[in-house]
Amino acid sequence: DTAVSQTPKYLVTQMGNDKSIKCEQNLGHDTMYWYKQDSKKFLKIMFSYNNKELIINETVPNRFSPKSPDKAHLNLHINSLELGDSAVYFCASSGLPAKNIQYFGAGTRLSVL
């Protein structure tokens, strides 16, 4: 069973569209994250949720809106997609017994045309 799963794996869309990426974890963790990895492989945190509450919100355009319906899910909705949004988006989770260890999903490669 995949511990942190993201869907879709690939997403190709036109500029201006709205899209969502879903993430689910079955590790019983209470904290979930979204990261963006650009074409140079730089990995930067975007958001973090703990028990469905937002705890980290880095400087991210407000076109990006995370939603956590429950502890096991953290979805990322992106409005009015731009070319610069093309990247790989990774979901991660952490929790007891090792709260400082984050487990990553396989990533969603978003291409905006």
Add this chain to the structure above:
Amino acid sequence: GEDVEQSLFLSVREGDSSVINCTYTDSSSTYLYWYKQEPGAGLQLLTYIFSNMDMKQDQRLTVLLNKKDKHLSLRIADTQTGDSAIYFCAESSSASKIIFGSGTRLSIRP
């Protein structure tokens, strides 16, 4: 702010040892990590070390931490073709935020 730096590329011969180096700036780091990313895959945690340790060994992997110089290294003994990947150094000073380096792409020569 916090920063983690590592060289972008490393090439080693199969069977040799690989040493990937990393420096960080946050003196309050409590955990330091090495993650591995294979092509098209997510990040896999390889190993981590607490800031009060100076060495950790796990099979072919050896992590060395020099806290005074804020220097972390990962040594992979007997490097194999399956070790080809990008290796990310990372640090955290709080439970919820990890700062990643830019990744070192390790390539293996026959």
